[in-house]
């Protein structure tokens with residue numbers, strides 16, 4: 001028989017929280033987002049990234065959530081989300097691999113003296129200058145979350161006026177056979 | 182196609198869904214519905230507080246298995262429903278809740294009587310929705326009924342702005358709503374059923390634990406058949422009470438904190454615990470660490486999210502209980518060895534309360550139980566509720582005819598739920614076992630029962646205490662009683678008389694039976710104020726004894 005307490009889930013959590021990703025396909029109906037985030041927050045887990053956008057199918061929406069949770073907690077959340085009426089499909093990083101991609105938009109303090117240094121980072125990481133004003137420059141970078149983090153560390157010393165991350169977009173690494181968009 | 186007003190469409194669709202009664206209370210935002218009501222064959226029960234309307238719809242739904250409908254206006258009308266909706270949600274009762282809302286152009290402006298009831302009820306509804314045009318009423322309402330009663334039942338709320346109710350649009354009764362992501366699993370997985378059958382065949386002392394899901398699924402006969410086949414005793418959770426006939430000899434009563442000793446002993450000596458439609462709630466399980474190590478577990482539930490929510494199970498089966506049990510029984514019967522496995526069965530020999538001479542709650546329940554009527558019995562919440570669950574062992578109790586707020590433990594549930602149940606079954610007698618605290622929480626519904634002539638026999642266990650609170654203070658706070666006592670300042674019989682009803686005060690245990698008989702004969706609600714003179718605590722169960 002399983003050792004004492006090991007069969008008890010959630011009520012006495014012994015597991016550590018870790019970061020998981022949930023990818024949700026849902027109908028584009030009002031309230032879906034509120035329903036999903038409510039389910040997560042009422043169970044005491046914290047969302048670290050949340051994005052939602054349309055898909056190749058009309059009226060079908062994709063929501064991608066990164067959150068800190070225990071593995072057991074994650075399983076519970078996924079089942080509860082799947083139960084919501086307007087949800088079509090829920091996948092999670094516990095049982096499959098996801099590719100991750102993110103965009104970083106930064107506005108830096110700009111002066112002609114810094115031009116060369118800034119441009120070096122931009123060129124090296126394939127950044128795109130979105131806007132250039134007197135006193136400020138806005139640049140977009142793309143990449144894996146790890147890469148974006150590195151870029152951000154490099155660029156921060158230039159003096160950030162504003163920063164926006166897109167949130168992490170994910171896609172399953174492998175599609176089931178015969179799957180078609 | 183004929184043009185119709187939103188309010189007419191609403192009433193028309195309700196009629197088409199077979200709704201004959203709605204429980205409600207009017208307000209500015211719902212007046213367009215009230216204005217059209219008389220043209221439809223729908224009985225409106227005018228309550229005295231919206232909370233009661235939700236409980237009535239709930240009581241109606243629990244006994245009939247049909248969707249109960251309640252209606253309230255925007256703002257305070259809607260917020261008054263909240264406790265009732267949560268009560269239905271936690272006990273998986275199918276109700277459709279309709280709330281009025283301010284006109285579309287005022288949404289989000291904090292207009293008079295505007296609250297975001299859809300936002301408020303997200304966590305306590307199976308589904309909820311704003312209806313933003315009259316054309317959406319038909320599909321939304323059809324969906325609401327489908328969702329409320331299919332799969333795991335639960336409350337569905339629709340919020341309708343006033344100007345949607347007066348908007349004219351073409352009425353097409355055949356519009357169907359699409360629900361792409363909603364496919365409740367009904368049939369159990371064949372492989373899992375086979376595994377469960379094998380485990381049961383090899384089990385030495387399997388036991389069956391039955392929850393409210395068996396009532397919702399209508400799986401009573403299958404549970405009884407399975408228990409006979411396996412010679413396995415059956416026990417229930419609080420919500421499972423009345424899921425199987427109490428006359429079944431190897432029915433051992435209730436498990437959990439205040440369950441029976443027989444149930445506890447059987448659980449402790451079991452090698453397989455076979456749970457059907459029971460969600461292993463904390464009060465039923467008593468101690469998760471001890472419970473989860475008792476035996477191997479099979480869990481049948483229609484809601485995948487209930488599987489392994491709290492404890493690990495060895496064989497989970499998602500699906501409808503009746504469906505799964507039928508297949509399981511078929512499989513077991515196909516195995517010849519099942520017939521040789523007849524075991525000596527533990528028989529309960531119904532646990533009787535050791536009758537005392539005084540006015541005690543269990544004695545009164547024993548008297549009611551001994552009358553063996555096929556009453557619908559409702560309770561409120563407190564010590565009287567648990568005493569009732571323990572000692573109301575009447576063989577007359579029909580399937581699903583014991584109404585109690587198990588999940589939320591809502592004081593004030595009893596009277597309105599009884600009224601709702603009586604509306605569903607006008608030919609059955611409804612008996613409410615309530616407490617002096619709980620009854621006061623929806624006492625105004627005596628006026629509703631009097632106006633609409635919906636008779637209920639009310640037995641108040643009047644211990645001049647919030648008895649359950651007193652018990653908790655006794656057990657966990659060294660008997661320091663704070664704010665759990667009521668002075669003798671209410672005459673319940675006079676209150677009943679003041680609302681056009683009658684009753685009697687009983688102070689001698691020998692008068693109890695006569696008073697109940699009088700209540701049962703009465704053609705209006707009859708209030709029996711039983712003055713309790715003992716403060717006896719309910720025993721606690723433990724896995725250690």
Ligand SMILES: Cc1ncc(C[n+]2csc(CCOP(=O)(O)OP(=O)(O)O)c2C)c(N)n1
Pocket residue numbers: 561562563564565566590591592593615616617618619620642644646647648649650
């Ligand atoms: C609405 C609500 N408020 C508070 C409680 C907490 N509570 C549980 S039992 C109880 C006492 C109930 O008193 P009474 O109805 O007289 O029943 P008794 O225990 O005396 O039989 C209270 C206050 C509750 N369950 N519901």
Ligand SMILES: [Mg+2]
Pocket residue numbers: 563616617618642643644645646647648
């Ligand atoms: Mg009391």
